[in-house]
Amino acid sequence: MKKILIAGAAGFIGSHLCDFFIKKGYQVIGLDNLSTGRIENIAHLINNYNFSFLNQDINNLNVIEEKLDFILHFASPASPIDFRLKPFEILNCGSVGTQNLFDLALKNDALILLASSSEVYGNPLQHPQTEEYIGNVNSFGERSVYDESKRFSESLAYAHIRYKNCNVRIARIFNTYGPRMRINDGRAVPNFINQLISNKDFTVYGNGNQTRSFCYINDLVDGIYKLLLSKYNKPINLGNPNEISINELVIKIKNLAKNNLKIIYKKLPADDPIMRKPNIEKANNILNWRPIIKLEDGLKKTYNYMIKENNA
Numbered sequence: 459m460k461k462i463l464i465a466g467a468a469g470f471i472g473s474h475l476c477d478f479f480i481k482k483g484y485q486v487i488g489l490d491n492l493s494t495g496r497i498e499n500i501a502h503l504i505n506n507y508n509f510s511f512l513n514q515d516i517n518n519l520n521v522i523e524e525k526l527d528f529i530l531h532f533a534s535p536a537s538p539i540d541f542r543l544k545p546f547e548i549l550n551c552g553s554v555g556t557q558n559l560f561d562l563a564l565k566n567d568a569l570i571l572l573a574s575s576s577e578v579y580g581n582p583l584q585h586p587q588t589e590e591y592i593g594n595v596n597s598f599g600e601r602s603v604y605d606e607s608k609r610f611s612e613s614l615a616y617a618h619i620r621y622k623n624c625n626v627r628i629a630r631i632f633n634t635y636g637p638r639m640r641i642n643d644g645r646a647v648p649n650f651i652n653q654l655i656s657n658k659d660f661t662v663y664g665n666g667n668q669t670r671s672f673c674y675i676n677d678l679v680d681g682i683y684k685l686l687l688s689k690y691n692k693p694i695n696l697g698n699p700n701e702i703s704i705n706e707l708v709i710k711i712k713n714l715a716k717n718n719l720k721i722i723y724k725k726l727p728a729d730d731p732i733m734r735k736p737n738i739e740k741a742n743n744i745l746n747w748r749p750i751i752k753l754e755d756g757l758k759k760t761y762n763y764m765i766k767e768n769n770a
């Protein structure tokens with residue numbers, strides 16, 4: 459039985475990965491310090507014989523004796539509100555934490571997969587973004603703690619592949635959404651759904667013409683799995699190329715339930731990207747992967763989950 463360590467296991471993406479690998483018959487060790495994650499996200503796995511949980515900080519990792527085959531690094535605060543609330547933790551997760559997990563991978567001769575981000579492209583001047591695009595990133599600003607932590611992690615990955623013969627996979631993940639996102643974590647989809655559920659007007663930052671491309675969690679997990687099993691060790695975009703403006707997103711979310719809510723426009727935060735759309739040709743050709751879940755369907759599932767959570 460293959461053993462996989464999932465760092466960030468109690469978070470949004472990490473918890474879905476735990477479910478997925480348990481279903482696939484892996485032995486899963488979930489590791490998390492519960493900084494932005496919730497134990498409720500993995501509570502249903504705690505009594506599973508093939509699952510164990512380590513409450514640990516990747517920046518201060520204790521010795522892990524178990525022999526690992528795979529390591530997934532999904533441990534980092536990731537939502538825009540955390541850029542202000544947890545800047546040092548983010549920087550550490552992308553540097554000290556990443557190094558600690560690479561050391562663990564080397565010790566075990568394990569394959570390590572890194573959750574990088576479309577944020578490595580910054581406010582992109584190339585559209586859509588291909589993996590070759592080197593980005594337009596501000597190294598000194600509110601977003602920089604996150605953007606540069608991901609870029610530094612990728613550099614660590616490069617050095618470990620090149621000079622330490624480490625087996626690495628790098629997923630450049632674009633906006634992903636779905637059940638188990640924190641309702642108040644400030645990202646667009648949970649934010650608007652939260653406003654809908656609590657009957658508060660929608661707040662849009664900027665004029666709402668900025669674009670994003672939203673990928674449903676199940677599609678992303680499928681892509682991560684295909685990447686893990688591939689032999690491809692360069693960064694690869696995983697995201698949904700279906701690009702929409704924030705204004706269009708609000709309308710779709712508004713249409714999920716009867717309401718008279720208005721849209722209130724507020725000042726755009728510094729360095730907020732104007733457009734985001736992945737070119738996924740590589741993922742398509744190399745991994746035979748493309749997202750299949752329609753935005754309307756994914757939003758409905760997320761809305762239903764959040765309604766249930768709200769009433770729990």
Ligand SMILES: NC(=O)c1ccc[n+]([C@@H]2O[C@H](COP(=O)([O-])OP(=O)(O)OC[C@H]3O[C@@H](n4cnc5c(N)ncnc54)[C@H](O)[C@@H]3O)[C@@H](O)[C@H]2O)c1
Binds near residue numbers: 467468495517537633
């Ligand atoms: N959701 C997205 O759209 C998206 C896009 C690009 C990249 N990513 C990356 O995917 C990963 C997971 O993101 P998410 O959206 O699930 O966020 P999340 O906040 O829900 O999950 C992150 C998890 O990491 C844990 N964590 C944070 N610091 C830790 C530490 N020092 N030690 C151990 N655990 C720690 C948190 O408690 C949380 O459970 C992050 O690395 C993020 O940068 C996410």
